[in-house]
Structures are given as C-alpha cells and as structure tokens.
Amino acid sequence: MANVSHSRGDISTHPDVPEMRTRYDRMLGGRDVALVDGPVFLLGLYCAVSPWILHYTVSQPALVTHNLIVGIAIGLLALGFTAAPARMYGLSWAMCALGTWMIVAPWIVGDGPDAGVIVNNIVIGALALVLGLVCAGTAAKSVPRA
Numbered sequence: 001m002a003n004v005s006h007s008r009g010d011i012s013t014h015p016d017v018p019e020m021r022t023r024y025d026r027m028l029g030g031r032d033v034a035l036v037d038g039p040v041f042l043l044g045l046y047c048a049v050s051p052w053i054l055h056y057t058v059s060q061p062a063l064v065t066h067n068l069i070v071g072i073a074i075g076l077l078a079l080g081f082t083a084a085p086a087r088m089y090g091l092s093w094a095m096c097a098l099g100t101w102m103i104v105a106p107w108i109v110g111d112g113p114d115a116g117v118i119v120n121n122i123v124i125g126a127l128a129l130v131l132g133l134v135c136a137g138t139a140a141k142s143v144p145r146a
Contacts, residue, residue, distance in 0.1 A: 036138070037082045040095065040131050044074030045126050047102070056117050063110045063117060067124075070105075074098055074128060081135065095132025097124045 011017060048071025051057050051064040053073040077095060102125030106113040113121075 036080050036135050043077035044071045045129050047071030060110050066109045092135035096129050099129030
C-alpha cells in the first residue's frame with residue numbers, strides 16, 4: 001500500500017526558495033513608510049479644514065485659501081505614499097518643505113494674524129516637518145544599496 005499521508009517537510013530545499021524570499025522581501029521592504037501614511041493624511045485633512053475649525057475665515061481670507069491648498073497637497077502626498085510608496089519616496093522631502101512653509105506662512109501670506117492662527121500653523125508645520133523627516137529617513141533606509 002502506498003504512503004499517501006502528507007508530511008510537513010522542510011521547504012528550504014525547494015528550488016524556488018531564493019526567488020520567493022526576494023519577492024517577499026521586495027514586497028514588504030517598501031512599507032515602512034506605511035505607518036506614517038495615516039497621520040500624514042489626517043494632518044492634511046486638519047490643515048485644510050483648520051480655518052473653519054478655528055473661525056478665522058473672515059479675518060484671514062488669504063490664509064484660508066492657503067491652508068486649504070496646502071492641506072489638500074499634504075493629503076495627496078499621503079495618498080501617494082499609500083498607493084505607490086516606491087515611487088513616492090523621493091517626495092518625502094516635499095513634506096519637509098511644506099512643513100517649513102507652514103511655519104512661516106502666517107507672516108508671509110497672512111495679514112496681521114493673531115496668536116491662535118500663528119500657533120495653529122506652527123503646530124501643523126512642525127508636525128509636517130517631523131513626519132516628512134520620518135518618511136525621508138525611512139525611505140533612505142529602505143533604498144537598496146548597489
């Protein structure tokens with residue numbers, strides 16, 4: 001009688017093991033930035049709606065438009081980090097630039113902003129800068145070396 005029982009053997013002798021390991025590493029290797037995607041998207045969403053939350057739509061109309069556009073840009077970067085992380089790694093530094101711009105924007109774009117508007121933009125800018133540095137650092141770490 002033939003032995004038809006399925007024994008769990010060691011797969012390390014399978015001829016396709018090296019290829020499977022490389023594909024697995026390549027598939028999971030680029031997802032370190034995925035942990036930052038959610039907070040970046042939420043930051044962009046908050047940046048876009050912050051003029052209405054803090055009620056400075058009448059006193060700072062230029063900053064309303066500015067924060068809306070920059071918030072949408074941050075949100076689109078987050079969606080790009082999620083959808084195509086390998087292609088978006090180069091744009092991690094754009095988050096840092098947007099964060100720096102958000103910190104100085106109240107004085108450049110705004111017209112005599114009050115302390116609440118300034119603090120709001122500085123906090124958004126600092127968070128965008130930190131998240132951008134995390135994305136850029138993770139992207140630099142995960143780029144394969146030749």
